[in-house]
Amino acid sequence: ETGVTQTPRHLVMGMxxxxxxxxxxxxxxxxxxxxxxSAKKPxxxxxxxxxxxxxxxxxxxxxxxxxxxxxxHLFLHLHTLQPEDSALYLxxxxxxxxxxxxxxxxxxxxxxxxxxxxx
Amino acid sequence: xxxxxxxxTEISVVEKEDVTLxxxxxxxxxxxYLFWYKQPPSGELVFLIxxxxxxxxxEISGRYSWNFQKSTSSFNFTxxxxxxxxxxxxxxxxxxxxxxxxxxxxxxxxxxx
Numbered sequence: 001e002t003g004v005t006q007t008p009r010h011l012v013m014g015m016x017x018x019x020x021x022x023x024x025x026x027x028x029x030x031x032x033x034x035x036x037x038s039a040k041k042p043x044x045x046x047x048x049x050x051x052x053x054x055x056x057x058x059x060x061x062x063x064x065x066x067x068x069x070x071x072x073h074l075f076l077h078l079h080t081l082q083p084e085d086s087a088l089y090l091x092x093x094x095x096x097x098x099x100x101x102x103x104x105x106x107x108x109x110x111x112x113x114x115x116x117x118x119x
Numbered sequence: 120x121x122x123x124x125x126x127x128t129e130i131s132v133v134e135k136e137d138v139t140l141x142x143x144x145x146x147x148x149x150x151x152y153l154f155w156y157k158q159p160p161s162g163e164l165v166f167l168i169x170x171x172x173x174x175x176x177x178e179i180s181g182r183y184s185w186n187f188q189k190s191t192s193s194f195n196f197t198x199x200x201x202x203x204x205x206x207x208x209x210x211x212x213x214x215x216x217x218x219x220x221x222x223x224x225x226x227x228x229x230x231x232x
Binding site: 004033040041042043045048050055056058088090092101102103104105106107108109110111112113 | 123152156161162163164165166171210212214215217218219220221222223224225
């Protein structure tokens with residue numbers, strides 16, 4: 001079992017569809033992240049969950065809705081997406097050694113991503 | 120503002136050559152972390168190194184070495200005697216004292232056999 005597993009690996013959806021991306025980590029970590037990777041652009045951090053609490057939301061449009069039901073699972077619910085949302089969506093996890101929800105200095109372990117195409 | 124610049128978009132080298140990947144960062148924080156990750160064609164980013172802002176010692180790990188210079192805000196990565204398996208996209212990243220990570224646009228390295 002790989003450390004961080006993302007499903008599906010590929011997803012094609014229309015602009016009116018609703019779909020969800022799933023991420024599962026088997027590393028015993030307590031923080032999880034969603035990133036968007038578009039061609040020629042830096043990885044964009046979307047959301048950070050630490051101790052199952054959302055600690056960062058980087059001005060992501062509301063058509064992206066994260067959910068973290070426990071420390072091992074992270075979802076990204078998608079609805080009414082736009083073609084410019086087509087990208088590779090990466091999930092990562094880390095172990096926060098600090099007290100509280102800070103993830104400063106954490107080493108992130110990434111999944112292989114979901115390649116999303118919005119038609 | 121925080122920013123990471125990887126000016127080299129693509130690099131090609133012949134196997135066994137040495138190659139240096141540049142990373143320049145901007146931050147007003149005095150405490151921060153720097154990272155390098157490798158992204159092979161399979162997609163997942165693989166952690167290579169973490170360095171905090173108070174540790175300027177250079178590091179060597181096998182064929183990999185890193186040169187951290189706060190005076191020039193650079194954290195360069197050198198691969199010695201490159202191999203085909205080193206072909207990947209390499210990302211440099213900065214993290215400040217908050218929960219934000221800032222990645223560069225990556226350098227695509229191709230090692231030609």
